[in-house]
Amino acid sequence: MTAINSIPGSFRDPSGFLFLYEGRYFRQINSSYKENFDQLIQSGLYHRLVESGLLISHKEVTEKLEQAVECYKIIEPQFIPFISYPFEWCFSQLKNAAILTLEIQKIALEFGMSLKDASAYNIQYLNGNPIFIDTLSFEIYLEGSPWVAYRQFCQHFLAPLALMAYGDVRLSQLLRVYLDGLPLDLTSVLLPARARFRWPILMHIFLHGRSQRYFSKRPKTFNHLKINKKGLLELIGSLDSAIRALDWKPQKEEWSDYYQESNYSSEAMNYKREVVEQFIDRVRPSTLWDLGANIGIFSRLASRLGINTVSFDLSPACTEQNYLEVIAQGEKNLLPLILDLTNPSPSLGWANEERMSLVERGPVEMIMVLALIHHLVIGNNLPFEKIASFLNKIGDTLIIEFVPKTDPQVQKLLCTREDIFPDYTQDLFEDSFKPYFSIEERILLKSTGRTLYLMKKVGRSG
Amino acid sequence: MGNRLIIFYFTIQSIGGSLYFCAPAYAYQDLGSGSYFIQIILAALFGGFFFLKQYWKKVKNFLARLLNRKEDPNDGNQ
Numbered sequence: 001m002t003a004i005n006s007i008p009g010s011f012r013d014p015s016g017f018l019f020l021y022e023g024r025y026f027r028q029i030n031s032s033y034k035e036n037f038d039q040l041i042q043s044g045l046y047h048r049l050v051e052s053g054l055l056i057s058h059k060e061v062t063e064k065l066e067q068a069v070e071c072y073k074i075i076e077p078q079f080i081p082f083i084s085y086p087f088e089w090c091f092s093q094l095k096n097a098a099i100l101t102l103e104i105q106k107i108a109l110e111f112g113m114s115l116k117d118a119s120a121y122n123i124q125y126l127n128g129n130p131i132f133i134d135t136l137s138f139e140i141y142l143e144g145s146p147w148v149a150y151r152q153f154c155q156h157f158l159a160p161l162a163l164m165a166y167g168d169v170r171l172s173q174l175l176r177v178y179l180d181g182l183p184l185d186l187t188s189v190l191l192p193a194r195a196r197f198r199w200p201i202l203m204h205i206f207l208h209g210r211s212q213r214y215f216s217k218r219p220k221t222f223n224h225l226k227i228n229k230k231g232l233l234e235l236i237g238s239l240d241s242a243i244r245a246l247d248w249k250p251q252k253e254e255w256s257d258y259y260q261e262s263n264y265s266s267e268a269m270n271y272k273r274e275v276v277e278q279f280i281d282r283v284r285p286s287t288l289w290d291l292g293a294n295i296g297i298f299s300r301l302a303s304r305l306g307i308n309t310v311s312f313d314l315s316p317a318c319t320e321q322n323y324l325e326v327i328a329q330g331e332k333n334l335l336p337l338i339l340d341l342t343n344p345s346p347s348l349g350w351a352n353e354e355r356m357s358l359v360e361r362g363p364v365e366m367i368m369v370l371a372l373i374h375h376l377v378i379g380n381n382l383p384f385e386k387i388a389s390f391l392n393k394i395g396d397t398l399i400i401e402f403v404p405k406t407d408p409q410v411q412k413l414l415c416t417r418e419d420i421f422p423d424y425t426q427d428l429f430e431d432s433f434k435p436y437f438s439i440e441e442r443i444l445l446k447s448t449g450r451t452l453y454l455m456k457k458v459g460r461s462g
Numbered sequence: 463m464g465n466r467l468i469i470f471y472f473t474i475q476s477i478g479g480s481l482y483f484c485a486p487a488y489a490y491q492d493l494g495s496g497s498y499f500i501q502i503i504l505a506a507l508f509g510g511f512f513f514l515k516q517y518w519k520k521v522k523n524f525l526a527r528l529l530n531r532k533e534d535p536n537d538g539n540q
Contacts, residue, residue: 146505151497203504212496222498227505234508235501 008353009121015136021065027058028065029073033136036113037072040138045111049132054104056080056126056133077135078126081287081308085355086120086156087175088337088345090319091164091248092327094172097123097130098157098243104132105147105236109229114141118149120156120181121355127332144226147235151212154204155181158242162205163187165246166195169316172338179349184209200242250317268447272401275443276370277301279399279454285365289395291341292372296322296334299368303334310364312339341372342380359394367395371450373429374403378413378421384432392436398455402429406449426451 007018007025015033019026029037040046049055058075065074086094097120105115115137122134147153156175159182163171167190174182188209195201227235264272280288280302288309290299295318299311311334313319322336339345344358369391376382391398403410405424414421430439437455444451493501 146493146498146501148493150501151493154497203500208497208500211500212494215495215499218495220495220499222495222502225502227502228509230512231505231509234512235505238504238508 008351009349009355013117013134013136024076025079026061026065027075027077027135028071029075029136030070031072032070034072036139037136039113039140040135043111043113045108045113045138046135048107048111049104052107053129054100054107054132056124056131056135058135075135077133080124080126080133082125082310082335083356083361084125084310084335084337085175085345086123086160087173088339089172090316090323090336090338091161091169091172092320092323093125093130093336094120094157094164095161095243095246098153098161099240100130100132101153101157102236102240102243105149106233106240108138109141109233109236112141113138114145114147115139115149118153118156120175125335128326128330128334143229146227147232150235151208152181153239154184154208157181158201158204158239159184159187161243161246162195162201163190165248166192166201169248169250172316176345176348179355185213198242198245200238200245204239204242248320250320264448268445272370272445272452273298273301275445275452276368276399279441279452280305280307280366282454283366283397285397287364288366288368289362289364290368290370291339292369292375293322293336294318296325296336298370299334299336300331302366302368303331306333307366309334311336312341314338314340341376342382362394364395366397366399367391369398369400370452371401371403371409373400374407374410374413374424377424378410384423384429388433388436392457396457398437398453398457400433400453400455402426402451402453404449 005020007020010016010018010027014030015036016027016029019028046055050057056077058077061074061076063074086097089097100123101115101118105118108114116139117134117137119134122132122137123130124133125131155178160172160175163174163182171190174186178186184205188206191201191205196206276298284305285302285307288299288302288307290296290302290309290311293299293311293313294315295313296311299309299322303309303311311319311322313322313336316338319336319338322334325331326334326336339358345355347353347357347360348355373384373387376387377384391400404426405411405414405421410424433439433453433455436458438458439453440456441454442451
């Protein structure tokens with residue numbers, strides 16, 4: 001019998017949990033959640049949310065897979081090709097996830113239900129759009145009760161977005177440290193003073209943080225106090241306008257320079273595009289990661305063929321630009337994400353198991369590493385062998401571009417530092433990759449002196 | 463701070479009427495006293511604004527009707 005494996009990220013909620021069985025993901029609904037689940041389905045809320053593309057759809061499973069006596073039902077949710085995390089999202093991805101959460105909460109209240117949590121981890125990106133994935137997050141709304149997820153919403157969405165908009169967009173990386181959202185007292189310290197003059201930020205972050213601090217030493221129960229539905233809807237409306245008012249726009253020079261300044265004429269660029277297309281077409285992978293994707297020009301060569309493509313870049317500005325293009329063109333197979341390849345997302349949470357590392361989310365059928373190798377070797381002192389070993393671990397086939405030392409982009413990296421890279425040669429590059437990948441084809445991009453390789457994994461890295 | 467907040471809460475409650483008393487409910491997320499408190503204050507505040515807005519609309523409509531009536535010579539015959 002095939003083993004049933006619980007997914008470590010879903011153990012906190014006693015309503016049920018996710019598990020993997022024969023390569024498929026299932027969600028067990030516990031008997032304690034029966035009343036809420038029945039209300040979700042029978043009230044028409046599930047149908048309304050799924051029809052609007054806000055909630056992930058599922059089908060009920062009749063196979064006997066239950067793991068414990070408290071099992072009420074097993075459902076199989078729609079498959080998400082790639083799980084991404086809030087600290088990997090750009091500004092607009094986090095903002096749209098926040099708007100989605102509030103929209104769901106407003107609709108849920110119309111149907112007599114309420115969200116019992118508002119974690120950003122309950123949102124994933126599917127077909128270019130954010131979607132709510134936790135079917136067990138809905139509870140029957142009791143007239144007079146507060147929104148139990150209010151604190152979580154402020155910490156997971158409003159606080160990081162305010163810091164990104166008023167402070168620095170890179171502060172979203174704090175979400176990697178604080179998995180249950182940013183502490184509001186910390187956010188208050190980091191926000192510039194001018195943010196206090198924005199009424200919603202003052203209330204939902206500064207005063208909220210003060211109130212948390214005050215009562216942390218004097219815990220009191222306010223359960224006897226009720227909030228009527230009108231007040232609750234107004235509170236959600238206020239959060240909604242606070243989120244919508246937050247804005248961050250990348251400066252054009254932050255993302256547009258690269259292709260103009262790179263060593264490519266439009267003719268050479270077109271040729272490179274043709275070669276990459278030809279390599280992708282030869283392998284026809286179903287999944288592809290483009291590492292160092294910039295604004296995703298080459299990622300789109302894959303995603304337009306229907307390949308599920310993740311477009312990673314270090315720059316929040318490039319990722320934002322890439323995502324805005326996904327929205328503008330209604331692209332379905334492209335997911336832009338922020339990633340520092342020299343320090344990729346680690347395993348996080350309890351027992352290092354709640355959130356997966358980048359490596360755990362692989363391997364992928366194809367990896368693209370275009371115009372990146374010189375940044376890794378010369379910009380980050382990474383030996384070719386280490387790069388080859390890592391790529392072998394995460395991908396089955398590889399399109400990689402070798403950029404010679406004579407290239408203006410490499411010279412730019414070397415102009416401010418001593419050249420301690422006598423081994424940065426194409427021969428050593430090929431020799432270092434050989435234990436990990438076989439070279440299927442190499443094509444010289446004549447006018448640039450760069451070479452594109454198609455490689456295939458040969459062994460497993462240790 | 464506590465007393466001031468409590469006075470503020472009761473002032474808001476008397477304006478908005480958005481709060482009343484109920485039994486505690488079970489939830490797996492801990493809202494926390496601080497978040498609970500600020501939420502009831504804000505909900506009451508917004509509820510209060512909404513109430514005042516509605517009331518002000520009623521006053522405006524009443525005044526508008528009153529003025530229209532004065533301007534309409536046939537109004538008294540109906």
